[in-house]
Amino acid sequence: MPQMRPLDPAFPIDRQLAVDAANVVLVNLFTLDAADEDTFLKAWQDDAAIMKRQPGFISTQLHRALGDSPAYLNYAVWESTAAFRAAFANPEFRAKLAAYPASAVASPHLFRKVAVPGVCVA
Numbered sequence: 485m486p487q488m489r490p491l492d493p494a495f496p497i498d499r500q501l502a503v504d505a506a507n508v509v510l511v512n513l514f515t516l517d518a519a520d521e522d523t524f525l526k527a528w529q530d531d532a533a534i535m536k537r538q539p540g541f542i543s544t545q546l547h548r549a550l551g552d553s554p555a556y557l558n559y560a561v562w563e564s565t566a567a568f569r570a571a572f573a574n575p576e577f578r579a580k581l582a583a584y585p586a587s588a589v590a591s592p593h594l595f596r597k598v599a600v601p602g603v604c605v606a
Contacts, residue, residue, distance in 0.1 A: 520585035540567020
């Protein structure tokens with residue numbers, strides 16, 4: 485199971501899950517040892533396959549940091565916090581967390597789009 489390290493310690497993922505919101509984005513930064521990359525990628529792929537079948541899932545994309553340090557960023561779009569909360573509690577998903585390498589550290593955080601006039605829409 486990956487270690488969990490909040491992106492914002494003042495408002496960790498367990499507190500975010502209690503906020504009802506529509507159109508949320510999960511951003512999850514993973515750090516790990518270089519030797520564990522293949523194991524991490526397989527575990528993430530298995531998790532993504534489970535999440536894709538969950539109600540309210542829209543899309544996901546995994547990104548790898550440039551350079552030699554194996555840092556990964558997962559960006560996943562959900563219809564609502566409630567949909568993500570249900571998927572995150574799914575026993576099949578929870579059981580698969582044990583497949584992550586011991587060096588993996590996950591920093592998940594939920595976001596909503598923000599409208600900035602002339603730049604982006606919410």
